[in-house]
Amino acid sequence: MTKTTRKAILGGLAIASASVLLAGCGSAPETSASGEASASDYLPCMVSDFGGFDDKSFNQLGYDGLMKAADELGVEAKTVESATETDYASNVQGLVDQGCNTIITVGFALADAAAESAAANPDIEYVSIDDIVDIDGDGETDSSNIKPIIFDTAQAAFLAGYLSAGVTQTGVVGTFGGMNFPTVTIFMDGFAQGVTYYNDENSTDVQVIGWDSAAQDGSFTGGFEANDGARQIAQGLIDQNADVILPVGGPIYQSAAAAIEDSGKNIALIGTDADVYETDPSVASLLLTSILKGIDVGVYDTITAAGNGDFDSTPFIGTLENEGVGIAPFHDWEANVPADLSSKLDELKQSIIDGDITVDSYLAS
Numbered sequence: 001m002t003k004t005t006r007k008a009i010l011g012g013l014a015i016a017s018a019s020v021l022l023a024g025c026g027s028a029p030e031t032s033a034s035g036e037a038s039a040s041d042y043l044p045c046m047v048s049d050f051g052g053f054d055d056k057s058f059n060q061l062g063y064d065g066l067m068k069a070a071d072e073l074g075v076e077a078k079t080v081e082s083a084t085e086t087d088y089a090s091n092v093q094g095l096v097d098q099g100c101n102t103i104i105t106v107g108f109a110l111a112d113a114a115a116e117s118a119a120a121n122p123d124i125e126y127v128s129i130d131d132i133v134d135i136d137g138d139g140e141t142d143s144s145n146i147k148p149i150i151f152d153t154a155q156a157a158f159l160a161g162y163l164s165a166g167v168t169q170t171g172v173v174g175t176f177g178g179m180n181f182p183t184v185t186i187f188m189d190g191f192a193q194g195v196t197y198y199n200d201e202n203s204t205d206v207q208v209i210g211w212d213s214a215a216q217d218g219s220f221t222g223g224f225e226a227n228d229g230a231r232q233i234a235q236g237l238i239d240q241n242a243d244v245i246l247p248v249g250g251p252i253y254q255s256a257a258a259a260i261e262d263s264g265k266n267i268a269l270i271g272t273d274a275d276v277y278e279t280d281p282s283v284a285s286l287l288l289t290s291i292l293k294g295i296d297v298g299v300y301d302t303i304t305a306a307g308n309g310d311f312d313s314t315p316f317i318g319t320l321e322n323e324g325v326g327i328a329p330f331h332d333w334e335a336n337v338p339a340d341l342s343s344k345l346d347e348l349k350q351s352i353i354d355g356d357i358t359v360d361s362y363l364a365s
Contacts, residue, residue: 042307044070045078045100047091049107051224051250052081056279057272058250058295062106062129065299073307088113096121102306104129104299108183111135118143125311127302129295130183132315144313149298151318153272154190154361155352156291156325157246159345160270161194163289163327164244165206166341167268174237175210176219176230176256178249184220186361187248187272187291189213193359197348209240221252230255238263244288246270257283268333275328288337290328294318317363321353 046066053063063079070077078098080091088105092113095103102125105114111131118126118133122145126133132148133141141148164173175191177184188211195208210233211218219237221230230247234256237245245267247256253271260267269276269283271290276283298316305312318324327345330337351357358364 040074042073042075042102043078043098043100044073044075044102044104044303044307045095045098046080046104046106047088047095047110047113048079048081049109049224049250050082050084050087051107053079055224055250056276057253057274058130058293059106060279061274061293061295062104062299065296066104066303068296069300069303069307072304075307082110085109089116092117096124101125102127102303102311104303107131108181114146115142118146121145125306125313127299129299141313141315147302147311147313148315149295149302149318150315150363151293151295151325152186152359152361152363153291153293153318153325154186154193154359154364155320156327157187157190158194158197158352158357158359159327159348160246160289160291161191161196161208162198162348163194163337163341163345164191164246164268164270165195165198165202165204166338166344167288167333167336168206168243169266170241170243171205172207172209172241173244173246174240174242175208175246175248176221176233176237176252177247178221178224178252180217180220182362184248185211185216185218186363187246188218189216190359190361191246197357209242210237221249224250224252226251226254228255231259234259235263238265238267242267244268244270246272246291248272253283254280257286260286268336271328277328277331285332287328287331288333289330292326292328294324298324319353320349 048059051059053059066077088110104127106129108131111133114128115133115135126146128148133146175188192208192213195206219233230252245256247253268288269286273293275290277287
């Protein structure tokens, strides 16, 4: 199945499986698929998407969680980076050949490779970050030895969108993504919903450029590299007067930061996945906030359990309620965020948790 087909399936799921996917790590863990080996014999492994483990974002969070768990377990982890999409299947197979007990695939794009490998190797544990691995489209993970770790980031992005609408001076905010995948557009769509909610509440007309919620399409670089193409898209948003920019796609934020710095304008950047203020101090002064995914925590918890023989394939969905998603502190931008706006964000967060505000996404129940 092509990625285009998979994107259509995922985008069309209102996730029928949300009733099956629990909003947490579940109850009693299942018996480890890898048997009764002691923790010292345990070999956890990870394959990156082609952003690489030094992307200061998505892949790096997964790597950090793995290394922390391996250190605590007293074992050595194996990792392999993917340079292109064609590396995915061979990289996963290489880890199978090296005797890995648990293989973590980082990103939506590795789902096909994970599904094929998991079906062929039922005694190996698989952890899929950002995809439920539902290749047949029936709303359930294809193999019982795969644990999905996924995030309803639209909830956190809604808060970031509301915040952006509250601080913009030009009345224009922008976003762009790496590729039109559900795990990318979920940020962009939640962001736009937050801006719309702000407009409705405050009788304003803040414009979102770079994403069309109705068409479910927008501005994309075609990949997840910090390159001139990403910089040009960011520059296009700046030329349209955007003074808050949300790039979604690992290191493409670096290209946006370069465009902002070159513009000489007072433009805020929003990070994704990690608190980019902490992971990349070189852009710290530009950051209004970051939309957070608890990838490192999810990986750490899963690998620590698996290393002790308690692998649990119950899916984890990160939400505001279980703190699997959120927004980072305002850091250097705090003085530019009115106290009443900050308090309003706390209220909105609680309203989303309570179900009083519905943020639409393909993961919403």
